[in-house]
Amino acid sequence: MTFHPRLARGRTLPLIDVSGLYSDDPETLRGIADQLGRAAREIGFFRITGHGIDPALIEEAYQAAAAFFAQRETLKMRHYIGANRNHRGYVPFSEKGDYADEVNRNYEAFDLGPDLPWDDPEVVAGLARGAITLGPNPWPALPGFHATIARYFASVARLGLLVTGALERHLRLPPGTLTRHMTKPVSQLRLLHYVRATGPGADPGAQKTVNMGAHTDYECLTLLHTRNPGLQVMTAADTWIDVPVDPAVYVVNIGDMLEAWSNGILRSTPHRVLNLSPERFSMPYFVAANHGTLIRPLPALVPEGEAPRYEPFTAGAHLERMLVRDFPYLRRRRNTPAGPVHNPFETRIEREIRP
Ligand SMILES: O=C(O)CCC(=O)C(=O)O
Numbered sequence: 092m093t094f095h096p097r098l099a100r101g102r103t104l105p106l107i108d109v110s111g112l113y114s115d116d117p118e119t120l121r122g123i124a125d126q127l128g129r130a131a132r133e134i135g136f137f138r139i140t141g142h143g144i145d146p147a148l149i150e151e152a153y154q155a156a157a158a159f160f161a162q163r164e165t166l167k168m169r170h171y172i173g174a175n176r177n178h179r180g181y182v183p184f185s186e187k188g189d190y191a192d193e194v195n196r197n198y199e200a201f202d203l204g205p206d207l208p209w210d211d212p213e214v215v216a217g218l219a220r221g222a223i224t225l226g227p228n229p230w231p232a233l234p235g236f237h238a239t240i241a242r243y244f245a246s247v248a249r250l251g252l253l254v255t256g257a258l259e260r261h262l263r264l265p266p267g268t269l270t271r272h273m274t275k276p277v278s279q280l281r282l283l284h285y286v287r288a289t290g291p292g293a294d295p296g297a298q299k300t301v302n303m304g305a306h307t308d309y310e311c312l313t314l315l316h317t318r319n320p321g322l323q324v325m326t327a328a329d330t331w332i333d334v335p336v337d338p339a340v341y342v343v344n345i346g347d348m349l350e351a352w353s354n355g356i357l358r359s360t361p362h363r364v365l366n367l368s369p370e371r372f373s374m375p376y377f378v379a380a381n382h383g384t385l386i387r388p389l390p391a392l393v394p395e396g397e398a399p400r401y402e403p404f405t406a407g408a409h410l411e412r413m414l415v416r417d418f419p420y421l422r423r424r425r426n427t428p429a430g431p432v433h434n435p436f437e438t439r440i441e442r443e444i445r446p
């Protein structure tokens with residue numbers, strides 16, 4: 092395991108070369124799996140190189156995102172997520188949840204998922220259960236956007252399965268224990284565009300303020316690419332460390348679903364985004380399980396004689412409950428009053444940040 096020199100003094104995110112995950116040598120695979128697993132246990136956050144995603148494709152994806160966000164608001168609002176049936180599309184600056192620590196929140200996003208037709212059996216079954224996250228993507232007509240983003244989505248989804256497979260290996264689970272539940276997952280790609288608030292009334296001290304408030308990610312794991320500083324991770328001591336920016340690297344973190352599935356062996360770690368850059372782009376891809384997958388601590392990971400540490404839940408239900416918390420349009424649609432919604436994976440945030 093190597094450590095990034097800028098994060099010295101024992102507070103570091105591991106940097107792990109995962110190129111060996113493309114090998115079929117069991118010893119190589121085991122070695123990398125254990126490095127990833129150790130970081131996922133101890134910190135819940137790590138950085139990977141040798142991930143195999145074409146840097147030119149990453150660059151094209153940023154260009155597609157930037158071209159979309161550069162449009163007039165009226166054009167972007169043609170794809171407003173609040174006018175979409177399955178939680179896909181444009182999230183305007185004004186679509187603000189109520190994280191108490193978002194003192195200077197100012198970002199827009201474009202949210203996408205696996206592009207499944209309405210008559211796909213998994214979609215049909217999900218809709219019958221009231222799913223709000225399954226179905227096709229809305230594609231802006233911008234030249235190249237659909238082709239580029241679909242290609243990026245496919246690449247990062249492949250990497251997500253590879254990393255999940257490595258964590259299975261680390262946990263000594265039979266191959267496919269987790270990944271066979273990721274055939275039509277409620278995974279999401281978010282294209283994010285943060286802008287530090289400026290102009291009359293803007294806080295001159297905004298440089299260090301929180302833009303995206305502290306949260307855990309709701310899925311199994313997240314593969315994040317970013318090109319600007321601002322991301323911070325909560326340490327075990329509830330202090331914050333900066334995640335260094337390196338375009339050759341993906342930042343990976345464990346989310347709620349995998350914390351529960353692993354009976355708390357892997358950790359869903361709180362993080363937030365500060366206004367360190369006047370403008371910031373990032374692209375998290377959230378690796379989830381299928382909508383109907385029941386997540387309960389895997390019996391092999393619950394010590395003899397102990398009760399599982401988590402109540403069972405379905406992947407879709409947890410994700411959608413959290414989306415209703417975070418998106419005012421969903422609260423309006425479902426007549427859910429504003430107010431705190433408890434996420435059992437965010438107790439450290441509730442204690443430290445939103446008491
Ligand atoms: O933009 C980033 O660096 C992090 C974004 C994030 O944490 C999220 O969208 O869940």
Ligand SMILES: [Fe+2]
Binds near residue numbers: 306307362
């Ligand atoms: Fe996040």
